[in-house]
Amino acid sequence: MNSPAQLEMFDMDEPAPVLNGMYYEKKTNKFVSYVNGRRHFEVTIGRCLGDKAWKEKTMRERAI
Numbered sequence: 001m002n003s004p005a006q007l008e009m010f011d012m013d014e015p016a017p018v019l020n021g022m023y024y025e026k027k028t029n030k031f032v033s034y035v036n037g038r039r040h041f042e043v044t045i046g047r048c049l050g051d052k053a054w055k056e057k058t059m060r061e062r063a064i
Contacts, residue, residue: 024059031058 019034031048033040048055 019064021062022058023062023064026063031055032064 018037020036021034023032023034024030025032025042028042030042030044031050032042045055050058
């Protein structure tokens with residue numbers, strides 16, 4: 001007969017990172033704002049108020 005095995009239900013090693021700030025979402029092709037890990041609002045590239053350099057940098061460095 002097999003002995004019971006203990007299963008790890010909760011992995012407490014490292015918490016998942018919480019998103020905060022503006023990100024570029026590849027799937028929807030929009031800039032998305034997150035606050036405490038929750039989606040706050042989204043805006044299209046044309047309606048976003050950042051300058052061209054900021055948009056390109058955000059699309060390159062903060063894409064999700």
